Amino acid sequence: MSNRELSRGPRTLLTGLFLLGVYVAYARFTSPWLNIERTRQSMSAPSAPVVRTADFAPVLTRWFPQDHWVSDAGKKFRDGGRYLVFNEVALFNNKHSVRVKPVAMLWSSGEDDEQPIRVTAASAQLDRSTPFDLEETEFGRITTGFLSGDVRIEGPDGLQIKGRNFHISDKSMKIWSGSPVDLVWQTHTARAEGGVEIKLLTSGNEDQGLMAISDIQSVHMNGRVTCNVLIPDRNRKREATHLTINAARGFHFDVQTLTSTFFGYEDEKPRPDRQILIERPLTNGFVDKLLCTQLTLQLRPRISSDAGNSHVALNAESDGPQRPKQVELHSIRAEGSRVVVYMEEQQLTGTMTDIRYIVDQRMLECWSNKQDANGNPFPIRLIQKGTEVLVPHIVARALEDNSLDSIDLRGPGLIRHQPDKSDSATAKSDRDPQGTIEAQWRESLIFRQSPEPRITLTGNAQVIQPVKEFRLAGQTIEMLLASRNPVPDPNIPPPSIDSAADTTHNAFDFSDLQPKELIARDRVRIAAPQLSGDVRNQLTVKLSDAASSENARTPTAAGTMQTASFEASNPGQLIGNRPESDKARGFMHFVSDTMQATLLSPESTQAKRPSAPTDWTDIWINGNVEVDYTAPDPDQSFHAEGNVLTAENGLSAGRGMSLFGSPATVVSANRLIEGQRIDVDESDEKVSVDGSGRIRLVLDRGFDGMPLERPSPLDIYWADGMIFSGRTASFVGDIRCVLSDGQSHDIHLTCAGMQVDFTRDVRLSRSGRTGKDVAKNEFDVAPAGDGDSKAAPDISEVRCVGRVHVTLKQMEAGVVTATHEADFSDLTVNRESGDFVASGPGWIESTQPDRGNRLKVSPGVIARANQAVQTSENPFVYAKASFIGSLSGNLNKELVQLSQHVEGVFGPVRRLGDTIDIDIVNSSDLPPQAGVLRCEKLWVISLPQANSEQRTFSLAAEDNARIESRNLDGHADKITYDHSKQQLILRGEGDHKATVSHRASDNSNVRTFIGQKLEYNPQQNTLKANHITGLRTE
Template identity: 25%
Template sequence: MMRRYLITLFSTLMVLGAYSVYAQVSHRLLSRSHTNHATAQRPIVHSVPSIGPRISQEMAEKYLPDAPWAVNARAKIRADGLHLFFNEKKLVNGNTEIEVSPVAMVWMADEEDGKVPSEKEPIVIRAEKATFVFDEAVELSEIRTRLIREIRMIGQVYIRGDDGLKVRGSNFVFSRDNKNISSYHPIDFRFQKHQGFANNIQINLEMRDGGAYADNPQVEAIKDILISEHLEMNLKPDEEESPVLVTCEGYFQYRFDSQLAILNRDVFVHRTDKTGLVDSLTCDSLALQFGEKLDAVPSENKTLGGSSNLELISLTATGDEVIAKSSANQLEAVGERLTYLLREKKLILQKNRGVEIEYRGADLFTPRLEIQVDDDQQPVFAKCDGPGQVKYLDKTAADSGQLIQQSAIPAILAQANWQESLTFMPDPNSQGQLDLVTLTGKAVLHSPVQQTGIISNSIKVWLKRIQLEAPVNASVNSSLSQKQDVRIVRTLAEQDVAVVSPYLEGEYESLDVYFDRQSVETLAALKGETPKTTDTSTSNNVISEPAEQTAAIKKRSSLQKVPKEPFKIDATHLTLQVVHDPKFKDVHVAHVKTEGIVKANGLIEDQEEPVHLEGQSVDIANGGDERQRFHLLGTDERFASIRSGEMRIDGIDLFLDRAQNFTRVMGGGAIEFPVKSNWNGEKLQQAQILEVSWKEQMRFEGRTAHFVGTVRATIGDSVITCEELKVHLDQPISLKSTSMTIKPQIASIECRDRVRFEMNQYENGVLVGIRYLDVWSYTMNQQTGAMNAQGPGVIEFWQRSNGKASLGLPQGMMGKSPSEKTPAKKSGWDYTRITFAGHMDGNYLKRQGTLHDRVNVLHGPVSEPLSRFGRDNRPPQSVWVQSQLLEVALREVPKDPKKPAEEQAPWSIEVQAKGNAEIEGDQFLAKADLVTFDQSNQMFTMRSLENRHATIWHYEHPQAARSRYDVKMIRISPDGNILELDRTLGASGSR
């Protein structure tokens, strides 16, 4: 728009050109050089009948076609380059004045010897009459040499010059005393295609007068041109541009020494284009600074007042209210000072209380605005200095009919505030593809409609301007704003950043947001939604629903998409990728990335319980609906973690995919989730947390969790440690579920490499049993009951003694439920240690198990749990068993109605030791092919197979004499009393 204002330059040039005629006339008539030249070169003559009239007649025919009388004028006088024509003359006031009428003058530059004649049009002046006033009486022949005091041009005066200059006025006066040429009557003028008028004019001159120049005053230069009262100009830059109206109600002044033009009081610049759109500038004072053209070639014979080498270099508008408006650009600016530097193509707006600018729906407020434009008048740099604000208003809503009865104040769509500066410039790193806007000093971006705000010490916004094709049926009134779209590409906030929105809250050192504009359909697909289409038109393209109703439906729809609470993320650095629809009414956070220590929590779409995230960095890919992928990084000292409900996963490198229901952790980590059964598959009345930690990696896929590297798994007081663990659940833990409160049961477990079980058993809060299992591998299917362990292995038990399990293979070994145990008097602790070199298999549900290869069993009483003893230091009432195979079975005992319930045991243990079996008690040592123990009758039985025999040594104590019996079968009580010998093959005794 400022380019159109610059044509104000022509106003000065027109006035300058019009009235330079009078300066040139005065110079020609009064110049000392002319007088000297005339005196020295040519003698004064009173008439030139042969030369003057012929040359003057040619001048009249060529340059005075609009004054045909001049060809046959009675008086034709040539004074060097001046040709003077008149018909009547009259000497008045004692010959001190000469009146001529009508009068015409053709003035062209002197044609000196050896010089090429000038190609410029001469200055042509016509007037009804003119009066030459002298200080003393003169003759007509002395008109060129006598002192002229004043020249009065009376009546209508016409002036024509080079470049189509035409001036029309009346009563022009040259005054030597006042050193000016003036007219206090209206004038109008044309210059090229421009025209204008004023109420008066005064041309002040720089003159040499007095002293040596008393009789020959010289006009050296025009000092300034002054027009008081009303000035009006209509400027037409070219055929394609509409004319520009410039008016001034005060005065216009052009100072030749400083080349400065000033229009003062009620200055108004106005332009209406072909479409009816208006541009205007209103101010109290308008200053136009001219200068020599940078590429101008100096002219030795530059005419007085000539301006061919001048150009406008700056424009300054000042006043209490400097108002610039452009309907085409939807711009209105109000300030106290507007400066435009043409060579730098720089515009500066200033106002102490703040410049107010409305531009394409935005309101800008700043004390100082500086704008740099390119050759196409497009902004390439802008800066707002000092505290400022910009608002984007929803003016369409304020103008709609539905708000007739409501407040017409438009809603604020977006707002930016800053304390130091706002700058706009091309991004140097985008090769001219993007523009960069920077806000500094407590910068704030706020969108009340989106309920979103960002505050930071510095905010940068990258914009991309898209040229749009005008629609085929576009009207001629389409503004420039409809042909260009500005899209936000990226926003970067740095230093003390805080964000508040329905979708995100947090504090950061930096926040980087990338924006991706997509169609409504593409955005719906990214979010996993199905776009709803509604036919809102009939076959005649008539809207079937009121606009107000459609807007209300859209508003309700958008409100329904707002989450219950924002996702809170606190991190050092946060990067977001936001996908939005063309109108920015629907947004989708497609990607989140953080650096530095991060804490985050909030609801994911369709989740009932919030998700909590912690780590050194977090990467979230959000595909909408249930399609989220989380990648969290931690350190050895501080794991990253993700928690939802009672489920928690920690790790150094943690990845979770909701859509695939998959979790992976590389490096060390831990996991927690509730289960409804223990390691033995027993259902728990109340769910307990399964906690697993590892050192190398973990994979979790719904039903199966696979852990590797120094694994430690805990349910309550039961612990498994191994190098590799697989836990299979009876139902998957769905990461896509709206609730993370699923509590599955353990279906099976697989343990490998240095497996150790540690299980504690409580009754009514009192410790009653401890079990340790150390094997190379262990598997158990809690659904089928099958279990298997690969040795070599060690099993240790501590349980409170009930005085009945003499062999010490407790019922707890088979995982019997504590609630099924019969309370007994607690008289101490029993310790059992079982080792085997082969493997162990069995079935938990069938209550049976088998241990293979070099099985050793050591059992006896101890004073407290975790106390141990060996075979060589067995305590009293202990027993040692060795065999190649050991079978253990837990049998249900029928209830005896004749006995009290508290004296009945519901279960009984049966043990069989096979293959080179040996048993040693306090008073006996026995060897047999088969040794059995039946808890129900408290009886040991030893048998031999085939032709072999069983042997028993019986003694009172280990140092006493022994009795040996070789038999096929022996029955003996736990206290060592022999109850039965079958088919004795021999007996002996020793002392």
């Protein structure tokens, strides 16, 4: 083909090939979170003839320096700002297709300062609906195009796109390549392992084919997509932000909605190789990470300001609908079944399902969409330096300089200390064991930076400092924090695009709260060494270091605290071992309208003894005051009522307290005082025993209040100290109680602290016993008086502090016949009323003979501990129940109630010491007549047997009750089990029904019954149903 034949035809080639090359260049939209200038190029036919000359060779040499063949190419054509260069051209496919190779194209906008778009490829092909005529000027309908081999596209702002084999089709109206594509734009890079797909929009004239293309609809990068983004600070005051985004399942950009989305796989567990991993390295070497399933970046037209009027920058040169020339980021959202945030420098790990950051509002929002079986959302979980935060919703806001403005933790939540959750050994060693905080609230926790750092907890708020025994509860609690320098930034800094400051060095730290003042309002409770109380309106406590102020009038740097949930302690409860210097300290419980005081933490004392108690000073108790004060000397103890009580110098011995009223009254053991003002002074030392010891009582009634066969000694051992006054004895440190007669019973109880109240005054006397097994401080207890009374001292109430463990062995002639064991916290037993209560989590366990021979088990199986037993011998009845809420009941009524997440098992075992462990035994492997019961409330009732002195038991379960056994599985509103009748009853309440799946034998089919009441006999494996509403067989 001669050069003359090409003189007019290149117009078609120029237009068709530039359609393919220039729209491939639009892949720079794959960096949509950047400031993008988009100018739509007009595709109208050229008005000037194509120029074929070597005069523009310097232009080609300048813009194609690495492609030397371009300047020496045999065919060079120019049409205004468009250039086409190739060596060979061929028509084929009955002249419906044209191919040129190699090919280079250049498209200049005409602006000297802007780089033109350049395209090079090994070859290019265009297909037309009608035969090509290189002499004609009409384009015809171009249907497909193809850039083959290595394709390189370059353009303004350092744009580079490298790939292979790009296709274009008028049927699909898209450009695509299945080979890896690399993108460079400005300081940013991206790579799509699975190629790229660009969907096009047309003007609506289908007859024009590809000549009708008017815009791009979307860009999709397939396969794994890796992006490296470098974002400079707009004000050029801070280091640029570097982000690495690695998406396992591609990237999509919708040009019309300006929405960019990265995709990963929806796996249950976080996996960086299958999801989206965003990494942000900091200048100090630490790295922040975010792992999610989907990352969405929402763009919008950039708002510019011209002469004070805001407007959207548009492309005025476009011949179509005007769209913004520049865009900017509006919001970022990360979501997935588990979104994980890790901030290495703060040692902070967060788990949630959604994170959203809105740029203009500088607001970061986190929440969780996952729900449990009851429809309650799973909370967000933050772990920082051994402190865990659980809350369903978090909103953080920053100021214009990206410093922290506020953090809102919305909904019920808690903060608790978990040393094993610390992210590094360094964090563990640096944490002050004195400063652990845990907190709990129902409605919200709000942190505000201005006008002074302040945290507000709302809705049944609770705060505790465990080491210092300080506890506080109220409807609202405010913590005024000690000022820090510099001012802290958010604990979860938003990934600000406009101001990516590296401010992590002053981040807010949940694990290191330093309150200087606490303010609690509305139904306040406080418990601490020396003091406890109930305040109706407001309580204010200033936290001060005595070393900085002799009389503590001005609070200084507060000691580090930690916050925690708690239940109100008994005001008279002994909290811990009192040091030698604290023998003269008193304890006060009060009720009032308001209270304010200062709590000292002597620096020198804390350095010598970390467990040393704090001191109270500047105490003011106001409004309808009632005070019960326990002095070191019982004769100095008193009950007082008045309007105001003050104790400016605290509660230690020798420091005065004043009571004001109209009149005020003070009642002590030996006097009644009334007056407008009453001054109370203490002079005598506290009566106490320091160190270990033992006390012995001879009881004629057991702990259950029932008469014993013979009087039995009760020995109470302690490790740290004892206080005894009148009718009350308090014991501290590793308490062990033993009640045994060696013939009928053997009871052991252990706990951390104990208080025992007697029914009448008693006196202590040295035991006089000698020998190596006799404790240094050993006492006997006898009734107080002239010694004529022979009645044994009786216990009215026992309060156990901390973890309580009880073991009871029932014996006949010294041989153990039954064992009972329990473990829980904070036990209180009133032997007069029989009422008792304890806190969970805990468990109770019992193994006793089956006196009625109701249990039948299979022969030939060896029984072992922790294994379900099957034997032909008469078995024992084994039962165990665990709970996490509370345990309560009545000894006289032989009733026990367990609450919250109760799980129980009952059934036969061959001998004492054997158990049924439901953690290792499936319900289908349970022995006959054994069962597993789960519910929220469980009653265990001891019942007398007819015509017998023996007793049996029954169980009653409510709230989400479920029973599992070898041949039966059911759930109902209420489930009861009577062991004496071998009867299990499932009931539905109201419109609810009970459901039971039953097998008549091990190999029979399962039948499911639905009815109002279902009765089951475990011994006979028979089921009786009333009011059946459903039945199916499987």
